[in-house]
Amino acid sequence: MQPEECEAITSFMRGYAVKEDRAELGKRTGARFTAKRLDPKKGSATAYIAKYISKNIDGYALDGEKDRGTGKPLKETARLTMAWASRHRIRQYQPIGTPPVTVWRELRKLNNQLVGNLIKAESYKRGQKLLPDTAMDAVMSAADASYFATYIMRQGGVLIPRDSYVVRLAYEDCEKPNAYGEITEKIFGIFSPRLGEDSRVCTRLKTWTIVAKQKTQPAAEQRDAMEVLTLPDGPAVPWSSVNNSTGEGNLNKKPRVEDGIVDGMAPDFNQFTDKDRRALLRRLRSQPAAREK
Numbered sequence: 001m002q003p004e005e006c007e008a009i010t011s012f013m014r015g016y017a018v019k020e021d022r023a024e025l026g027k028r029t030g031a032r033f034t035a036k037r038l039d040p041k042k043g044s045a046t047a048y049i050a051k052y053i054s055k056n057i058d059g060y061a062l063d064g065e066k067d068r069g070t071g072k073p074l075k076e077t078a079r080l081t082m083a084w085a086s087r088h089r090i091r092q093y094q095p096i097g098t099p100p101v102t103v104w105r106e107l108r109k110l111n112n113q114l115v116g117n118l119i120k121a122e123s124y125k126r127g128q129k130l131l132p133d134t135a136m137d138a139v140m141s142a143a144d145a146s147y148f149a150t151y152i153m154r155q156g157g158v159l160i161p162r163d164s165y166v167v168r169l170a171y172e173d174c175e176k177p178n179a180y181g182e183i184t185e186k187i188f189g190i191f192s193p194r195l196g197e198d199s200r201v202c203t204r205l206k207t208w209t210i211v212a213k214q215k216t217q218p219a220a221e222q223r224d225a226m227e228v229l230t231l232p233d234g235p236a237v238p239w240s241s242v243n244n245s246t247g248e249g250n251l252n253k254k255p256r257v258e259d260g261i262v263d264g265m266a267p268d269f270n271q272f273t274d275k276d277r278r279a280l281l282r283r284l285r286s287q288p289a290a291r292e293k
Contacts, residue, residue, distance in 0.1 A: 010035050013033065013035075014033045014035070017032045017033035018031060018032050018033060053093065054074075054078070055067075055074055055077070055078055055081070056078060056081045056082070056085075056092055057078060057081075057082060057092075058078055058079075058082075059073075059074050059075035059076075059077075059078035059079070062074040062075060062078070063075065097158045097159040098152055098158050099151065099152055099155035099156075099158075099165055100165075100168075100169065102169060102187075103155075103165075103167055103168060103169055103190060104143045104148070104151055106169065106187070106189065106190050106203045107139060107140040107143040107144070107167065107190065107203075108143050108144055109203050110140065110189070110190065110201065110203045111130075111140050111141075111143070111144040112144075113203070113205065114130045131199075131201060132192065132195055132198070132199045132201070133166075133192055133194070133195055133199065135154070135166050135192070135194075136166060136167055136190075136192050136199070138154045138166075139151060139154040139155055139166050139167045140167075142154050154166060155167065162193075163193045164193070165193065166192060166194070167190050167191070167192060168190065168191060168192070168193055169187055169189075169190060169191075170187075170188045170189045170190055170191040170200045170201075171185040171186065171187060171188055172185065172186060172188040173185060173186075174186050186204075187203075187204060188200065188202055188203075188204065189201045189202040189203040189204065190203060
């Protein structure tokens with residue numbers, strides 16, 4: 001803040017911090033709010049903010065430093081902090097007053113789509129514009145080159161109304177209503193507020209749908225060679241994909257009526273009662289299958 005505004009801003013922030021439970025706090029001035037003047041010998045405000053963010057994201061450039069509370073390396077606690085924020089879906093940082101990052105991402109995606117086209121690529125080399133306006137092209141070029149500071153300036157700077165940005169997100173209605181029957185909006189692409197709806201450019205060329213994983217079906221020739229048995233429920237269903245009944249003794253064993261096998265034919269489990277299934281399960285458990293040596 002500016003030096004002449006320091007006292008007023010500090011007073012306002014302290015009042016907001018202690019507004020809740022004011023009577024309980026009494027006249028204590030250090031409760032819930034502490035203001036300290038920046039010491040240039042310890043670093044700048046930018047360095048403090050960068051370190052604070054690093055401690056909560058990836059621990060970058062914090063090798064050898066430890067957390068005061070736990071004594072653990074900041075590199076390790078940063079991972080734990082990220083896991084905590086991800087688990088509870090907490091957004092840790094929200095930039096205020098800068099152009100949207102989502103627009104930056106959509107422009108980078110759009111540039112790859114346009115330059116990927118050979119005709120567009122030749123126009124790009126000749127310096128011709130790819131978007132409806134040269135100012136929009138300048139913003140997209142800054143985003144594609146990963147110069148975020150230039151992107152901010154090309155967008156019009158900081159702390160300006162959203163309608164003053166050169167490029168903004170364009171939305172469209174979803175095809176289907178949500179669970180509450182409401183028609184919501186989804187990102188369509190980008191547009192320029194100065195040029196209006198005619199400047200809309202689509203960046204979402206593909207539509208992704210979450211579907212259940214399909215079960216792999218055996219090949220036709222495998223199905224023909226297999227003897228398919230229907231095991232509706234109960235103990236007859238195998239516990240794993242491993243079949244331990246590989247001994248020749250089991251293969252040559254004479255079929256028995258009580259096992260549900262008659263004249264060498266496979267049993268019809270659909271005709272088994274619950275009592276029969278339980279009896280078969282007990283017999284299978286008490287007589288483990290022989291294994292080849």
